[in-house]
Amino acid sequence: MSGSALAPILETRGLSIRFGGQIAVDQVSCAFHSGTLTAIVGPNGAGKTTYFNLISGQLRATSGDVFLRGARITGMAAPLRARRGLGRAFQLTNLFPDLTVLENVRLAVQARAGIGLHALGLASDHVDLIERARFYLNRVRLTPRADAAAAALNHGDQRKLEVAILLALEPAVFMFDEPTAGMSVDEVPVILDLIEAIKADGDKTILLVEHKMDVVRRLADRVIVLHQGALVADGEPAEVVASAIVQEAYLGVRRSEAAHG
Amino acid sequence: MRFGARLISGDKPGHPVLSVLLIALLVALAGAPFFFPGTRSLAVASQICIFIVLAASYDIMLGYTGIVSFAHTMFFGMGAYGVAIPLANGWVGWDAILLGTVGGVLLAVVVAIGIGLLSLRVQAIFFSMVTLAVASFAQLLATQLRGITGGEDGLTFSVPRVLSPAFRLLAQPLFGVRLDGRVMTYYLIFAVTLVLFLLMLRIANSPFGSVLKAIRENGFRAEALGYRTVVYRTLAGALSAAIAAVAGALMALLLRYNGPDTTLSFSIMVDILLMVVIGGMGTLYGPALGAVVIVLAQYYLQPAMQALSDATAGLPLLPAIFHPDRWLLWLGVLFVLIVYFFPAGIVGSLRGRARKG
Numbered sequence: 001m002s003g004s005a006l007a008p009i010l011e012t013r014g015l016s017i018r019f020g021g022q023i024a025v026d027q028v029s030c031a032f033h034s035g036t037l038t039a040i041v042g043p044n045g046a047g048k049t050t051y052f053n054l055i056s057g058q059l060r061a062t063s064g065d066v067f068l069r070g071a072r073i074t075g076m077a078a079p080l081r082a083r084r085g086l087g088r089a090f091q092l093t094n095l096f097p098d099l100t101v102l103e104n105v106r107l108a109v110q111a112r113a114g115i116g117l118h119a120l121g122l123a124s125d126h127v128d129l130i131e132r133a134r135f136y137l138n139r140v141r142l143t144p145r146a147d148a149a150a151a152a153l154n155h156g157d158q159r160k161l162e163v164a165i166l167l168a169l170e171p172a173v174f175m176f177d178e179p180t181a182g183m184s185v186d187e188v189p190v191i192l193d194l195i196e197a198i199k200a201d202g203d204k205t206i207l208l209v210e211h212k213m214d215v216v217r218r219l220a221d222r223v224i225v226l227h228q229g230a231l232v233a234d235g236e237p238a239e240v241v242a243s244a245i246v247q248e249a250y251l252g253v254r255r256s257e258a259a260h261g
Numbered sequence: 262m263r264f265g266a267r268l269i270s271g272d273k274p275g276h277p278v279l280s281v282l283l284i285a286l287l288v289a290l291a292g293a294p295f296f297f298p299g300t301r302s303l304a305v306a307s308q309i310c311i312f313i314v315l316a317a318s319y320d321i322m323l324g325y326t327g328i329v330s331f332a333h334t335m336f337f338g339m340g341a342y343g344v345a346i347p348l349a350n351g352w353v354g355w356d357a358i359l360l361g362t363v364g365g366v367l368l369a370v371v372v373a374i375g376i377g378l379l380s381l382r383v384q385a386i387f388f389s390m391v392t393l394a395v396a397s398f399a400q401l402l403a404t405q406l407r408g409i410t411g412g413e414d415g416l417t418f419s420v421p422r423v424l425s426p427a428f429r430l431l432a433q434p435l436f437g438v439r440l441d442g443r444v445m446t447y448y449l450i451f452a453v454t455l456v457l458f459l460l461m462l463r464i465a466n467s468p469f470g471s472v473l474k475a476i477r478e479n480g481f482r483a484e485a486l487g488y489r490t491v492v493y494r495t496l497a498g499a500l501s502a503a504i505a506a507v508a509g510a511l512m513a514l515l516l517r518y519n520g521p522d523t524t525l526s527f528s529i530m531v532d533i534l535l536m537v538v539i540g541g542m543g544t545l546y547g548p549a550l551g552a553v554v555i556v557l558a559q560y561y562l563q564p565a566m567q568a569l570s571d572a573t574a575g576l577p578l579l580p581a582i583f584h585p586d587r588w589l590l591w592l593g594v595l596f597v598l599i600v601y602f603f604p605a606g607i608v609g610s611l612r613g614r615a616r617k618g
Contacts, residue, residue: 056485082487090485096478107475110468111486116493119469119500124271126468169486 007070009034009205010086010173015054015064016229024050026229027064032173037199037206039220039237041246047229048209049091052175055207056088057081068173082111087171091178091209093158097151101142101161104150106133108168133168140164141190156187163191167198173205174198180215188215195219213241268459270466274546276611283546286553290451294444295436301560307447307515309556310454311508316536316548317461318504323534324543325465326497327477329385332392333533335399336373336502338525340365340509342403342410345519348418349411355421362510366503373502377495400525415520424449424514450511457504461545464500473497477543532559539599541606550607558595563588 008031015028025047032038040048053059055066057078065074073081082088096104109129110116124130137143140160145153150161163179176195180188192215198204199219210216216223216237223240225233233240240246266273274280289296293306315337322328343365347357372395380391403410410416420442422428428442438444464470472493475483480490513519532555540551566585573579603610 058481058485077489078484079487079489082485088485090482094479094482094485096475096482098478099474103471107471107483108486110471111488115468116472116488117469117496119464119467121468122267122270122463122466123468123471124466165486 008032008067009069010055010207011067012051012055013065013067015051015066016062017050017054017059018062023229025054025061025226028226028229028231029064030224030231030234032205032207034172034203034205036221037195037208037219038222038224039216040207040209040224040226041211041216042226046226048226049177050229051226052088052177052207052209056086056175058088082169082171083114085172086175087166087169087173088175089162089166089177089179091181093155093162095150095158095161095165098149100147101150101153102130102133102137102146104161105136105164105168106130108165109133109136112168112170136164136168139167139194156183159183160187160190163194167194173207175207177209178211179208180210180212192219217241270459270462272462272466272545275608276615279546279608279611282550286549290454293451294447295438298438300443303443303447304515305556305560307450308560309553310447310450311511311515312532312536312552312556313549314454314457314508314511315505316533316540316552317458317545318501318508319533320537320542320545320548321461321465321473321497321501321504323537324541324545324548325470325473325477326494327385328494328498329389330392330498331389331527331530332376332396332399333501333505334525334527334530335396336369336505337509337512337529338399338403338519338521339369339372340506340511341513341519341524342416342509343368343506344510344513345416345418346409348420348513349416353419353421358421358510358514362507365510366506369502369506370499373499374495377498378491396525396527396530400521400527403521403525411520413521415518415523417518420446420514420517446514450515453507453511457507458545458549461504465545469493469496474543535596537606539596539603539606541603541608541610541612544606544608544612547606547608554599558592562592562595566591 011031013029015025016023017025028051040051042048050059054061057073057076061074065072067073068081068084068086073084096107099107106123106129109132110123110126113129115126134143134146137146140163142157142160142164145157150158153161159179159182163176166174166176179191179195183191195206195208196219198206208219220237223233223235223237224231225240225246227245232245233243274283290306290310294303297303297306315333319333322330322333340362344358344361347361376392376395380388404413406412419425423442424446425442428445430440430445434440472483472488475486475488476490476493483490509524512524516523536551536555537548538551539554540549541547563585566583566588570580570583570585573583605613
């Protein structure tokens with residue numbers, strides 16, 4: 001175990017993607033170790049979500065590689081990466097709208113259990129899976145809405161459901177893409193506490209795309225900054241946030257945005 | 262779970278009216294030879310059974326997985342030719358029927374997997390076009406390969422003695438009904454229909470079925486959870502094709518004939534679509550009710566209009582409007598009205614009402 005603690009669980013080497021002439025992610029090399037929460041910050045359009053999509057397999061890299069536990073997964077399809085322990089939550093709410101809240105989570109538990117191809121048993125007979133789904137619903141405080149259609153939830157509850165689905169996958173690597181975006185102030189702590197609880201497990205790797213600097217300061221062990229697709233800073237939260245390049249690239253943009261708003 | 266609920270895989274109809282309709286349908290079909298004696302009624306009941314299987318199997322694709330295929334009649338035809346070809350070549354026996362059905366089912370599964378793997382990765386509309394092209398090709402092939410399929414004329418054949426009209430199970434009629442080969446054929450069809458329908462309910466409510474619904478709702482998300490959608494879609498297609506082929510085998514046994522018009526024609530494909538949409542997609546019970554509506558309309562709308570036309574003979578214009586030649590027009594009107602007032606189909610609308618309380 002001591003040896004594997006040194007080897008990164010997830011690593012990207014020279015990872016790039018081009019859309020036409022535009023480079024969206026530019027030669028990003030970065031290693032992520034278990035037990036750490038890395039915040040990925042950068043202005044809008046910096047390539048954060050695209051970088052996530054390259055890691056979890058929704059997009060294929062133009063060049064460079066992704067390694068999971070030392071194995072190259074660059075060409076692997078998204079479902080296979082998910083089964084290997086890369087769990088992804090999406091920035092834009094991405095649910096099964098007409099299915100119930102409980103069924104949304106149960107599908108994730110079922111994916112983890114690997115019984116999706118069982119066609120002759122009843123899903124309702126797998127009581128243990130349903131119980132686990134209820135457990136995760138309870139963790140995001142959605143138990144009262146278990147039988148509602150996912151589409152009927154308000155935005156904040158849909159964000160919580162997105163997080164419950166990710167928890168239910170029980171991945172080795174958690175990838176949160178702005179989990180608290182658009183949530184009301186009193187709902188945010190529920191999600192932040194959950195992320196802290198995952199961190200407290202000690203052996204999980206968490207990647208967090210986040211705009212809010214207070215959230216980053218509270219949760220992150222490490223911050224990396226993307227700017228125009230390239231990795232421009234990497235280090236302790238305090239030093240990175242204070243660095244000139246972040247002030248210019250990230251906070252500078254924020255200030256002008258605030259002026260527009 | 263009680264036995265009855267287990268039998269229907271816990272898939273409760275969801276509205277009292279629906280429960281009543283389905284129980285009435287089950288009772289009516291179970292006793293059809295006794296409740297509705299006569300060759301014509303029995304043919305109608307048989308067709309209803311076969312189309313229940315055919316429409317419900319199409320629903321696994323359309324309603325559960327969200328795949329639009331126009332090749333369902335091709336699989337229906339494969340099962341029908343599977344039975345017709347050995348029987349028409351003088352091999353009349355249960356072994357020929359069994360082997361022919363298995364052959365038809367296997368061919369259907371192989372072709373469905375082929376279509377699935379080749380084109381389910383691409384856009385939905387392109388997949389639909391591919392199925393249309395393949396189905397047209399199969400129809401062309403069936404009419405051209407005269408030596409095997411009998412071409413346009415099709416194949417007429419004898420069936421094992423138990424299923425032939427001359428057979429008598431009992432010397433005396435039972436409740437005034439002679440238990441001849443037609444009744445035996447009907448009960449064979451009814452039994453297979455019941456078993457296949459319960460099997461489909463089981464599959465729809467299995468872990469596999471829940472993944473199909475997830476893919477229909479959001480394929481991208483299903484992939485991110487770790488489900489390989491191409492595999493699931495292809496398997497759903499193969500399953501649906503296999504069951505359609507069994508329905509085709511039943512059709513051939515019922516008619517003691519098979520040709521391009523009875524199992525491969527595009528108008529049957531349209532009927533299947535109507536059954537599923539009218540009944541309610543993604544419910545299985547819906548397509549069963551839709552099959553009843555459409556088959557009854559096909560058989561009885563024309564005579565009903567004849568009666569209406571005769572009854573209004575003295576009045577201006579009305580006899581012309583209800584002229585039996587215009588039955589297709591009225592079927593169209595019926596369809597438009599149902600879709601307008603029940604956009605989610607019969608079952609979908611009733612369930613929606615039950616939810617609102």
